[in-house]
Amino acid sequence: xxxxxxxxxxxxxxxxxxxxxxxxxxxxxxxxxxxxxxxxxxxxxxxxxxxxxxxxxxxxxxxxxxxxxxxxxxxxxxxxxxxxxxxxxxxxxxxxxxxxxxxxxxxxxxxxxxxxxxxxxxxxxxxxxxxxxxxxxxxxxxxxxxxxxxxxxxxxxxxxxxxxxxxxxxxxxxxxxxxxxxxxxxxxxxxxxxxxxxxxxxxxxxxxxxxxxxxxxxxxxxxxxxxxxxxxxxxxxxxxxxxxxxxxxxxxxxxxxxxxxxxxxxxxxxxxxxxxxxxxxxxxxxxxxxxxxxxxxxxxxxxxxxx
Amino acid sequence: xxxxxxxxxxxxxxxxxxxxxxxxxxxxxxxxxxxxxxxxxxxxxxxxxxxxxxxxxxxxxxxxxxxxxxxxxxxxxxxxxxxxxxxxxxxxxxxxxxxxxxxxxxxxxxxxxxxxxxxxxxxxxxxxxxxxxxxxxxxxxxxxxxxxxxxxxxxxxxxxxxxxxxxxxxxxxxxxxxxxxxxxxxxxxxxxxxxxxxxxxxxxxxxxxxxxxxxxxxxxxxxxxxxxxxxxxxxxxxxxxxxxxxxxxxxxxxxxxxxxxxxxxxxxxxxxxxxxxxxxxxxxxxxxxxxxxxxxxxxxxxxxxxx
Numbered sequence: 001x002x003x004x005x006x007x008x009x010x011x012x013x014x015x016x017x018x019x020x021x022x023x024x025x026x027x028x029x030x031x032x033x034x035x036x037x038x039x040x041x042x043x044x045x046x047x048x049x050x051x052x053x054x055x056x057x058x059x060x061x062x063x064x065x066x067x068x069x070x071x072x073x074x075x076x077x078x079x080x081x082x083x084x085x086x087x088x089x090x091x092x093x094x095x096x097x098x099x100x101x102x103x104x105x106x107x108x109x110x111x112x113x114x115x116x117x118x119x120x121x122x123x124x125x126x127x128x129x130x131x132x133x134x135x136x137x138x139x140x141x142x143x144x145x146x147x148x149x150x151x152x153x154x155x156x157x158x159x160x161x162x163x164x165x166x167x168x169x170x171x172x173x174x175x176x177x178x179x180x181x182x183x184x185x186x187x188x189x190x191x192x193x194x195x196x197x198x199x200x201x202x203x204x205x206x207x208x209x210x211x212x213x214x215x216x217x218x219x220x221x222x223x224x225x226x227x228x229x230x231x232x233x234x235x236x237x238x239x240x241x242x243x244x245x246x247x248x249x250x251x252x253x254x255x256x257x258x259x260x261x262x263x264x265x266x267x268x269x270x271x272x273x274x275x276x277x278x279x280x281x282x283x284x285x286x287x288x289x290x291x292x293x294x295x296x297x298x299x300x301x302x303x304x305x306x307x
Numbered sequence: 308x309x310x311x312x313x314x315x316x317x318x319x320x321x322x323x324x325x326x327x328x329x330x331x332x333x334x335x336x337x338x339x340x341x342x343x344x345x346x347x348x349x350x351x352x353x354x355x356x357x358x359x360x361x362x363x364x365x366x367x368x369x370x371x372x373x374x375x376x377x378x379x380x381x382x383x384x385x386x387x388x389x390x391x392x393x394x395x396x397x398x399x400x401x402x403x404x405x406x407x408x409x410x411x412x413x414x415x416x417x418x419x420x421x422x423x424x425x426x427x428x429x430x431x432x433x434x435x436x437x438x439x440x441x442x443x444x445x446x447x448x449x450x451x452x453x454x455x456x457x458x459x460x461x462x463x464x465x466x467x468x469x470x471x472x473x474x475x476x477x478x479x480x481x482x483x484x485x486x487x488x489x490x491x492x493x494x495x496x497x498x499x500x501x502x503x504x505x506x507x508x509x510x511x512x513x514x515x516x517x518x519x520x521x522x523x524x525x526x527x528x529x530x531x532x533x534x535x536x537x538x539x540x541x542x543x544x545x546x547x548x549x550x551x552x553x554x555x556x557x558x559x560x561x562x563x564x565x566x567x568x569x570x571x572x573x574x575x576x577x578x579x580x581x582x583x584x585x586x587x588x589x590x591x592x593x594x595x596x597x598x599x600x601x602x603x604x605x606x607x608x609x610x611x612x613x614x
Contacts, residue, residue, distance in 0.1 A: 225534035247376035
């Protein structure tokens with residue numbers, strides 16, 4: 001055992017780590033590694049060292065943990081406790097346009113209380129991936145003085161934990177939402193009107209994820225519009241939003257800057273990593289992905305954009 | 308009567324001219340000026356002189372004709388015949404996401420055979436707006452040697468006039484489609500796969516219109532992605548695609564170029580004009596629109612895009 005202090009990760013990610021059973025129109029796979037923290041950390045790992053905060057059960061497969069380690073993810077914040085790992089199952093219908101959750105088993109997540117390793121508390125970048133807002137707040141409370149905090153959420157928390165979610169939104173620098181969440185949170189139909197209303201609730205930036213239709217970053221006096229990298233075929237959209245956000249945060253953490261230019265560049269890289277992510281099942285893309293392939297696609301993507 | 312030859316318009320547009328009855332969640336208006344050629348010519352008129360090819364009945368209102376004249380649209384190709392003008396009525400449901408056609412009365416359109424004035428036949432740019440493919444072919448047959456031909460279509464013709472539509476697609480430089488038309492025409496679910504398949508059928512470019520999600524231009528070896536100008540509120544989406552295409556064609560006709568750079572710029576201007584179009588009911592936007600307002604919004608739009 002080393003007495004040297006543990007290194008401070010550039011980025012801390014809290015979220016779910018679980019085993020997913022996914023059915024698409026073409027295939028079905030059981031117990032594949034998933035969860036918002038898994039996707040986000042894996043995506044971020046191509047840019048910066050990420051510390052994962054989450055919980056798994058005694059049944060969590062060793063190969064999954066090995067994958068995290070190979071990606072250089074710091075697992076000091078990943079608790080392993082008695083019981084079964086979080087499980088989710090869902091099905092994609094109508095050519096992937098609609099996702100329906102079949103089952104959610106919280107298992108060890110039911111009693112999870114995230115405790116940050118000492119080194120994590122001094123990390124400059126924090127991503128509160130999709131998880132109960134009370135847990136997001138608990139993590140925020142443990143951080144010393146993070147430079148840039150981003151939170152994601154989902155429809156479930158808008159319905160069941162609105163007050164806590166409101167507190168999260170009031171304490172972050174950037175909120176990521178998808179289109180339905182933006183509308184659901186605000187009641188506004190226009191995406192722009194919804195994003196502007198969210199901006200009034202605290203964050204200095206709102207990032208709307210529109211899947212294959214790209215993303216939109218709204219700041220007090222600026223709008224940035226980014227299309228998505230176009231794909232011939234999507235094999236599994238699970239985790240696309242988390243992969244996008246993870247790539248975005250990883251790139252910001254690597255650059256160490258959060259000005260408009262850095263945010264725009266980070267969105268481009270988030271979009272590129274997410275495009276790889278959905279081309280394979282679950283986290284499979286990561287087994288083959290390399291920084292060189294990311295750069296090559298980023299360059300191709302740039303040539304497709306206005307200039 | 309002057310014996311001087313009529314001037315050759317830069318752009319010829321053939322399509323429908325009609326009176327629409329439109330219901331949105333907030334309002335209902337009867338017999339407002341509409342039709343694909345009306346929207347496209349009006350949008351194009353901010354950039355280049357457009358010659359309209361279409362037919363109206365004896366009941367066509369004088370103020371509508373006066374609006375066309377004020378926009379400098381050449382009406383030599385607009386036939387006026389006995390009978391009633393084409394009428395369409397539709398309703399926007401679910402916050403504008405779904406449009407349902409209530410009624411289509413072809414009226415004078417039933418026996419329409421477009422005959423191009425002599426001057427039109429030498430126009431360099433031709434836009435075959437949405438109209439029966441047989442009529443689009445008849446117009447194409449009358450043109451001497453147009454430099455750049457663009458065609459639009461709709462689901463109806465894919466179902467009822469597939470053979471003629473296939474001939475049109477084989478003879479144009481650029482085909483514009485929306486997402487559902489692209490899928491319907493090809494059977495491909497992925498937009499990119501659908502657009503690539505359409506490219507194989509003849510045109511050198513396929514322009515996919517995605518409404519508020521922007522547009523995509525596919526050429527043999529290039530892809531261009533353009534988001535849409537974001538709006539706080541959409542009042543009436545009727546004619547948005549025709550306005551986009553009309554602005555696109557008008558800008559190309561003004562520039563007199565069709566290289567990749569010119570096509571990309573024309574898409575940006577088409578998008579800007581369409582954004583004004585949907586902010587007001589029917590063609591109302593045009594009563595207030597000016598080139599200065601178009602340039603101002605184009606500049607604002609550019610600042611929202613990657614660079």
